[in-house]
Amino acid sequence: MTWLTGKPKRVISLRWPEDDSTGILKALERKYIPLASFPYSILDDQILRAVVNTNDNPTSYIYLAQIYLAIANNDDQVTFNVCSVLPSLTIALRIHNWDGTITNETTTHAQAAYGRLVVQGDMIGVSISSGEESDPEFGLDGFPPATSRVDYDYGARDRAQFDAPFGDEIVVWNWKIGSVNHVKIPQDEMAPLMHEGNFELVDQAFIALAGKVSSSFGTPSALLKTFSLSGDFTRTFSHGQNFEMDEDLDVIALSSSAMPDDILVNYHHRGSRITIIKKDLLTDALDIQPDSSDPDNLHMMRSHRNYIRTINGGVNAYLPAVCNNRVLLGTQISDDYGLSDFAIGQDVTREVFFICDFDQQRCSALINTSPEERIKLEEQIKSDNDVAQVTVVQRNYYTTIEDDADMEYPQFQAPPEWEEHLVDLWKIQEARQEGDSETPTLEFDEGPDEMKNIPRLAFTRSVFCLPPDVNNKDWKLDQFALSLCGIIYVPGFNERGHIFVFEE
Secondary structure, three states, X not given: OHHHHOOOOEEEEEEOOOOOOOOHHHHHOOOOOOHHHOOEEXXXXXXXXXXXXXXXXXXXXXXXXXXXXXXXXXXXXXXXXXXXXXXXXXXXXXXXXXOOOEEEEEEEOOOEEEEEEEEEOOEEEEEEEOOOOOOHXXXXXXXXXXXXXXXXXXXXXXXXXXXXXXXXXXXXXXXXXXEEEEEEOXXXXXXXXXXXXXXXXXXXXXEEEEEEEOOOOOOOEEEEEEEEOOOOOEXXXXXXXXXXXXXXXXXXXXXXXXXXXXXXXXXXXOOOEEEEEEHHHHOOOOOOOOOOOOOOOOEEHHHOOOOEEEEEOEOOOOOOOEEOOEEEEEEEOOOOOOOHHHOEOOHHHOEEXXXXXXXXXHHHHHHOOOHHHHHHHHHHHHHHOOOOOEXXXXXXXXXXXXXXXXXXXXXXXXXXXHHHHHHHHHHHHHHHHOOOOOOOOEEEEOOXXXXXXXXXXXXXXXXXXXXXXXXXXXXXXXXEEEOXXXXXXXXXOOOOEEEEEOOO
């Protein structure tokens, strides 16, 4: 229930070891290292962090923090400890026991590896460069950029050593059956895809890769390409024309569980919009055709209103933001928005975090409650968290660059009473922003009765309420991750992290 209320049950401290025998952490204190440059991996309530020693004998130290043990033992803190030491400059995919012993392993050739390791079930994938040159007409040289390489050293004097032609493959290892598949990323001559290695294993047979139109082609647009491991299927979705090329993003939110989610989250518009997609749309489960109005023969994401949600907000580009069909979302607010008490940051950078739940069974259970049951539920939520703000959204809309567009009826065909309802919703929102109306503990945003049987992607939105004793106004979304157990504030070096534990 605490997931719905937005208030964690308890907080566990996350620490680096005070006496680190490797000496690598002490050496890193003296140089600036962006958080994203040393990858965290958060999976099934375990946190791994690779720390690279870039001397004459490059070595990667793998630190492990086991959250689930701390929760089971009711501990108040978790400490990172070295669980493995690996040679750098080699892609080694391994399955470990808890004590660090190896149960399965494979290696593969690559000129470079990019982005993050992706895990789903028995499959592990990573984006690589095979070393082949790209088609010069596509303008893809330099993508992914060198800073996306997993071995990129921000302190290196000779950064040319990290250059690579372009990322043209995704390697997928099925550790259970021992297969290694080098999957070529398909390119479309009408819309060449620039990417930074942000992909997801949709299921056992399909991959989704986020990107944007090559700067030498057409108008700015974020893209999402899906293709099969076998190479016989591909679809390219467009989020539509953007105003500025540098406003397009190519982020696919990472999941922190090896168990597959029903959704994929594409963060495609800087600072303001994400799209949540039912995975059926990204495979051959649905027989759909490219949008007839698109000159490049692309699928327009907005045309599939029953399978997507485009809403305001952003997600972490480097740490998991998806787990168990939930999404950790951040949005910037102004001081008069009515959410200032929950905000992180100062002045124009103030952010509020939301826990959005796209599990359709959990959402349906709430939507199908009676008026009396809703009153009791609101009382229970308020009893557990007196500052809770929970919205159950069933109404179908699409957030454009400028505003929300109604998707319940075709354009200009909505009945007058529905148009009046939308105006009333706008007035309520304006009153809350002006401080003339309070936001209730629980509210339902529902579609018209005659449309309720039409499939749509419902969701709940709960404000994440940070405990006052750990609320730091300097925290940013890029240091928060979503996990099975809760929400994790991951620490930089010499920092203390926090694990905010939630329960169903």
